[in-house]
Amino acid sequence: xxxxxGLFPDIRLRRLRASETIRSMLAAPMPGPEKFIWPxxxxxxxxxxxxxxxxxxxxxYSVDKLIEAVxxxxxxxxxxxxxxxxxxxxxxxxxGSCAYRPDGIVQTAVRKLKETFASALMIxxxxxxxxxxxxGHCGILNKKGVVENDPSLxxxxxxxxxxxxxxxxxxxxSAMMDGQVATIRGALDSSxxxxxxxxxxxxxxxxxxxxxxxxxxxxxxSEGNRKGYQADYLNPRAxxxxxxxxxxxxxxMLMVKPSLFYLDLISEIRAKSLLPxxxxxxxxxxxMLIASANNGWGDLKLMVRESIAAINRAGADIIIxxxxxxxxxxxxx
Ligand code: PBG
Numbered sequence: 001x002x003x004x005x006g007l008f009p010d011i012r013l014r015r016l017r018a019s020e021t022i023r024s025m026l027a028a029p030m031p032g033p034e035k036f037i038w039p040x041x042x043x044x045x046x047x048x049x050x051x052x053x054x055x056x057x058x059x060x061y062s063v064d065k066l067i068e069a070v071x072x073x074x075x076x077x078x079x080x081x082x083x084x085x086x087x088x089x090x091x092x093x094x095x096g097s098c099a100y101r102p103d104g105i106v107q108t109a110v111r112k113l114k115e116t117f118a119s120a121l122m123i124x125x126x127x128x129x130x131x132x133x134x135x136g137h138c139g140i141l142n143k144k145g146v147v148e149n150d151p152s153l154x155x156x157x158x159x160x161x162x163x164x165x166x167x168x169x170x171x172x173x174s175a176m177m178d179g180q181v182a183t184i185r186g187a188l189d190s191s192x193x194x195x196x197x198x199x200x201x202x203x204x205x206x207x208x209x210x211x212x213x214x215x216x217x218x219x220x221x222s223e224g225n226r227k228g229y230q231a232d233y234l235n236p237r238a239x240x241x242x243x244x245x246x247x248x249x250x251x252x253m254l255m256v257k258p259s260l261f262y263l264d265l266i267s268e269i270r271a272k273s274l275l276p277x278x279x280x281x282x283x284x285x286x287x288m289l290i291a292s293a294n295n296g297w298g299d300l301k302l303m304v305r306e307s308i309a310a311i312n313r314a315g316a317d318i319i320i321x322x323x324x325x326x327x328x329x330x331x332x333x
Contacts, residue, residue, distance in 0.1 A: 030305065030331060031312045031319060033077030037124055037278070038324035041216050042066055042109045043086045054212035055283055056290050058322055060086055063112045069325065070113060070121060076327045080122040082172065082320055083109055085131055086217050095140060096129035100158040102165065110166035124199060125163040127156055127173040127184065136221040138175040138229060147229055152177050157187035164188055170197035172255075176204055176229040176242075181249035199278060200251035202243040203265060206230035209258050209284025216283065236265060243269050251275065253318070258282040260307055263314040270315030279316035281307070286322040304330040 004010045017023050041052070041060045048062035049069075061069055070081060085105035091098050098104055110123055129152075130138045135145075139152030152175065160171040171188070173180045181200050188196050206227045214220040231239035243254045254273060256266045257280035266279050289307065293300035304323050308331060311319055323330055 028309075028313070030309060030333065033324070033327050033331075034079055035312070035317070035319055036078050036324040036327065037080040037082050037122075037318060037320045038073055038078055039082040039084065039126075039280075039320055039322060040066065040069070040325075041084050041086050042105050044088070044105055052212070052216040054215040055287055055322065057326055058216065058286075060216065063109050066109060067112060067116050070117065073325045073327070074117070074121065076332075078324050078327060079120070080124060081113070082124040082126060084126050084217055085109075087132055089134075089218070092132055092134040094134055096132040096155060099129045099132040099155065100162040102162055104162065107162050107166040110163060110168050114167040122169045123167070124170045124172050125160075125168045127160045127163065127171050127180075128175040129155060129159065130175075130219040130221070131217050135223065136219055137224075138226065139177055145223065147177075149177050149179070153179055153183040156180050157183050160184040161187050161191055161193070164191070164193040164196045168196065170199050170252075172199040172201060174201035174204060174257075176201070176226075176231070178245075179249070181246045181251045185250040197252045198250070199253040199255060200243075200246040200249075201257055201280070202246040202251060202254040203239045203262075203269065204230055204242075204255070204257045205233050205239065205262065207233070207258050207261075207282070207284070209261070209282050209288075211284055212287045213283035233261075240265060240268060240272075243273065247273055247275055253278055255280060255320075256316075257320075258285055259311045259314075259316070259319075260285045263310060266311070266314035266316055276317045277315060278318035278320055279311045279314070281311060281319060281321035281323070283322065301330050 043060045045062045046064055049065045050060040052058045083106050106125055128138050130136055137147050139147040142148045163171050173184055253276040255278040256262050259279035259281045270277050289303045292298050
């Protein structure tokens with residue numbers, strides 16, 4: 001008969017982690033490159049690969065240079081990109097109309113990438129007008145300077161449709177307007193784009209961790225903040241409800257953004273929805289690890305691996321991360 005108490009000293013948990021062999025035998029695998037989407041910034045022009053100072057390792061690319069960069073990341077097994085257009089200030093307008101030009105930055109980039117890589121590259125596009133409006137908000141402003149929901153929907157639908165027409169595989173609305181998923185799905189379907197996927201930035205917070213992105217994309221609001229449309233981190237129930245709403249409106253996939261500070265909500269939505277779930281490991285989460293390592297406060301590779309393992313463990317099927325273009329350096333076993 002086993003008189004084992006189930007406790008120390010009869011049981012010693014350290015036995016199961018005493019060697020690298022047993023540890024690796026018991027370890028869950030790190031997510032492979034096929035789980036990642038690389039978010040990348042595109043600018044007009046040629047032969048441009050401009051470093052983003054707030055995001056070391058990331059660049060603003062003209063389309064020709066983007067094709068070279070994508071060929072390189074594809075060599076590491078990364079199969080998907082998410083495109084963000086960066087516009088010169090003088091091309092921005094109050095109505096964000098450059099967002100849906102057939103010859104716009106993102107639309108041109110999608111066409112050229114598809115010409116080069118065809119179905120070997122999955123192209124996601126961010127659908128939000130903050131990079132295209134002179135005021136930097138994610139929709140149309142009324143006279144009081146408040147983002148008006150319903151007029152913004154038409155703009156987002158035109159933008160999404162122009163991306164689909166260019167050949168995007170998946171449009172990803174991130175403006176946090178009510179009804180944007182249903183409106184965009186309707187616009188896609190009525191134009192014959194029934195096969196274009198829709199990944200909703202469904203649970204997206206008004207976060208202080210988008211700072212480096214806003215420098216990269218020159219998309220910070222000139223006045224005010226985004227709290228009137230992005231979710232409040234002190235109201236997690238409302239933020240989860242946003243995901244259920246988008247599921248009901250016809251989103252194919254959901255998202256939690258940022259990721260590392262919202263692992264609880266990744267788990268919760270994973271448990272409550274059967275839809276695929278993406279997590280966006282945002283710019284602030286990326287740059288702060290680099291800043292920490294540069295100060296000698298941690299080993300960058302180990303910090304990257306630990307943070308990606310956490311996002312994966314919380315239940316994300318897809319990880320949108322700037323580490324993707326450095327997969328071999330930081331994440332490959
Ligand atoms: C567009 C958008 C933003 C990000 C992704 N899409 C900026 C914002 O909402 O302010 C941030 C991504 C990041 O920080 O990496 N609205």
